[in-house]
Amino acid sequence: MAVLAGCGSGGTTGDVISMNSSSCGGTWQDSAPGWHTFELYNANTVGGEVDLTDPATGGVYAEVTGFGPGTTRPVSLDVGSGTYAFRCLFEEQDPMTGPAVTVPGHAAGEAAIAPVTYNDLVGPDKLYQAYVERGLTSLAGQTVALDGDVRRGDLIAARRDWLTAHLTYETLGAAYDAFGDFDDEIDGRADALGVSNPKWTGFYRVEYGLWHGQGARELRPYTEGLASAVAALLKSWPQTEIPLIDIGLRTHEILENALEFQLTGHDDYGSGTTLKTVLANIAGTRELLSLLRPLLASRYPALPSVYSSLGQLQSLVQASQDTAVPALPQRTSQAIDAACGQVLQELAPIASITEPRNT
């Protein structure tokens, strides 16, 4: 049994609340709202997860995952007036909910967030799978067109069609991991290989050649290889699964990569189109957001701000999209980089909120 004191002494040295195979938190009390640190002790012989929940709604205030037997973990929380109960999910055991504890008064504390389940994410995942399939279908035609340009020796058309195809690929950012080795083959950087290594293939290799005076004969193997890699990827796609956790994770990771590789100009192999790539990345991020929107609307009150920050970034990038990053005036690149940093900061919580959880 543990009694958590209220004001003042609650603090960072809370009393220990013990969990075991037959009891999830025993009896504990909290006499007043405020800032508390709960010291949770896993007295069970197995590991698991413990959530502090609102028993009325199932919302989660805080969670301890990977909770090893015999270990103590602190959980800090601004406790508001309301009802609290621990829920234990030990390995190989049925879920268990401890006694509901009411914290008196009318103080606002940290809000509980309804956990997102694996089931919740199946729908968005399927929709994303279909979105990627549509993208790959377009991409297959576009890379065939690019290869045709090069076959005919029309490098002006090839530059145009290269951009169209590359931007299509850049809208599919949440699937790159699922693409496996195809991603390297289709969109790999020269970094480790060097630009003259024949093993370097894909969009960037073709870009490098098209914008560095290489001839059609030299480039043809790469455009041909690109088209066939995309065709093979498209063919394999129906058998590929995108992990459910990816949908939420990628909502910020796509633009993390845009900041690291596109806004720095790192991935400019000659065309100077990295800002257009960022626009494609924004489109890909918007797709994820719209798929997750039904889950986020009630869980992430700052969602409207995410959209306005994303819109701000998009309009700044659009206004400069025909300029290569190094040629941007300093104030312009600062504005774009700041807007990207802002939207990333706001996108980041989505990964935590939409992480699939057991309930």
Added chain:
Amino acid sequence: MPGNSGAATPPAPGRRSFLRGLAGGVAGGVAAGAATGYGLHSPGTDPAAQANAALAEGRLPAVPFHGAVQAGILPDPPLATAVVSLDTTADGLGGLRDLFQTITDRARFLTAGGTPPAVGIGGPALDSGVLGPAVVPDGLVVTFGIGASLFDGRYGLALARPAGLTAMRPFPNDDLDPAQCDGDLILQLSAGHPDTVVHALRDIAMNTRGGMQVNWRIDGFSSPARPAGTVPRNLMGFMDGISNPPATESDDLLWARAPSWAAGGSYLVVRLIRMLVEFWDRVDVTEQEQMFGRRRSSGYLLDNDTSLDATPDFAADPTGEVIPLNSHIRMANPRTPQTASSRILRRAWNYDRGTDQVGDLDMGLIFTCYQQDIRRQFEAVQTRLVDEPLVDYISPFGGGYFLALPGVRDSSDWYGRALLG
């Protein structure tokens, strides 16, 4: 500092628009409860206990944040520092206000220390964790100022620019890199340890992503006085900043008189000065001492070895037999009635950032000085120093002119309120 309850109060997430994406969005209740909840129930609100705990782990106690002047100007500086020039990207005057208020909020929290709020399952942690689960103050002082470029057309402030605040002018011995000069804002973070400084910088950046971008930055350190009780040395081996004016002259030398909203502020000059230490180390110590006008080992004047505070008697040495006429201390401060009003408050740090293309060490001085009037003071001193013998061994390459804003007086005040409010 009014009221101890602020000392360990976690910040109020969600209060400012730059915080929108953080806890403010996730936990709507936090924002509403922040004004009272944390303050009433935060742990460890006893400042004396906090200070003792801090000292026990080798950290400095908190320096009070609130005051008529900023806390980092007058006292001897702590050992670690970061000087960061930033450009604003905030949208319009409202955005600029938000930015200054957010910086104020973060500085208030970081200098007091406390426990960052938890976010449950609602997002990544709101604190980098660099200082552990609780933020220790470690003597952190935040000095915040503005540059002339803030007064361009973007915020409708053009007419408010103080006449004495301009871009830094080049001097004859300078080799300025525009990429390391000036900026809309200057933020200096100083504390007992480098991790405290880095933590503060990351915290402020995390909370102001959309509002400003780093323009240039440099990290520095101040050396412990060796021997103890003297003055810290620069990387040329000489004590730096021995003859600062006394606090009693601050009203005449330090605090800005114009414009009226700048009362309590002070004009700040930052100069980034590379020292060619390999070349310098190949110079005879006697010649080095002639260039400075002081002894390297003791810091004493060449004409007086009684005390570091002794005043040189230039009148008794009209031809520079003892202290050469072109020595640094004699050119910088001739100690005449006419030059008394040009004295400055020096605050210098050493920097050390790698090597150059010939393998020489890239190190030198982050020279900063505070004054009432940059023309009358820093520029007059620097003009007297043109072509001093020391210029062969140093190369000023960056810096800028700024106005360190008036202090934040209390929990409802914010940086620049007199200008922007």
